[in-house]
Amino acid sequence: DAKTTQPTSMDCAEGRAANLPCNHSTISGNEYVYWYRQIHSQGPQYIIHGLKNNETNEMASLIITEDRKSSTLILPHATLRDTAVYYCIVRVGGGTASKLTFGTGTRLQVTL
Amino acid sequence: DTEVTQTPKHLVMGMTNKKSLKCEQHMGHRAMYWYKQKAKKPPELMFVYSYEKLSINESVPSRFSPECPNSSLLNLHLHALQPEDSALYLCASSQVTGTEAFFGQGTRLTVV
Numbered sequence: 001d002a003k004t005t006q007p008t009s010m011d012c013a014e015g016r017a018a019n020l021p022c023n024h025s026t027i028s029g030n031e032y033v034y035w036y037r038q039i040h041s042q043g044p045q046y047i048i049h050g051l052k053n054n055e056t057n058e059m060a061s062l063i064i065t066e067d068r069k070s071s072t073l074i075l076p077h078a079t080l081r082d083t084a085v086y087y088c089i090v091r092v093g094g095g096t097a098s099k100l101t102f103g104t105g106t107r108l109q110v111t112l
Numbered sequence: 113d114t115e116v117t118q119t120p121k122h123l124v125m126g127m128t129n130k131k132s133l134k135c136e137q138h139m140g141h142r143a144m145y146w147y148k149q150k151a152k153k154p155p156e157l158m159f160v161y162s163y164e165k166l167s168i169n170e171s172v173p174s175r176f177s178p179e180c181p182n183s184s185l186l187n188l189h190l191h192a193l194q195p196e197d198s199a200l201y202l203c204a205s206s207q208v209t210g211t212e213a214f215f216g217q218g219t220r221l222t223v224v
């Protein structure tokens with residue numbers, strides 16, 4: 001299984017961009033990178049995913065390096081409501097054996 | 113309707129009790145999941161159902177028994193649990209296995 005490495009915690013000032021890094025150096029060519037977040041006491045929330053191209057949606061942008069060994073999730077204008085644990089996950093397996101295995105995540109604290 | 117609904121929200125049970133957790137979605141998703149989350153830890157995958165068939169069992173003890181009676185419902189039957197099984201149990205669904213998953217708010221289980 002491709003493992004991910006994330007910083008344990010990060011701080012970000014409200015209104016600034018939050019850049020959350022993730023290393024996945026053992027990723028295989030057909031494995032997707034997914035990002036979820038979990039606000040305290042709630043279920044995880046899907047943010048974005050990608051394979052090799054950069055992706056953007058209404059919540060965030062995902063930048064994947066050309067060698068695919070790392071990626072960065074960007075929240076362009078962080079707010080207090082973005083305070084959460086952010087998980088970078090590599091989807092492993094295919095078909096009915098496909099699964100998302102959570103790593104330890106990054107606790108993002110957005111401050112005034 | 114983009115919700116995954118879990119009931120009950122809280123459950124306290126004795127070690128000799130039998131109880132069930134329920135999960136429901138009406139998004140037409142054909143993959144459903146059970147995760148277990150201990151305090152300050154990431155969610156751990158327990159079971160995956162694909163088209164109502166069990167496709168992944170992550171070596172979960174037999175005191176946890178999943179059931180998928182139809183494409184909208186997922187149950188987790190519990191019996192003879194131990195205090196260390198106390199955790200937040202999360203249900204999720206996705207269109208098919210491996211695609212972005214939607215999570216419920218979880219059932220907080222306490223075994224006494």
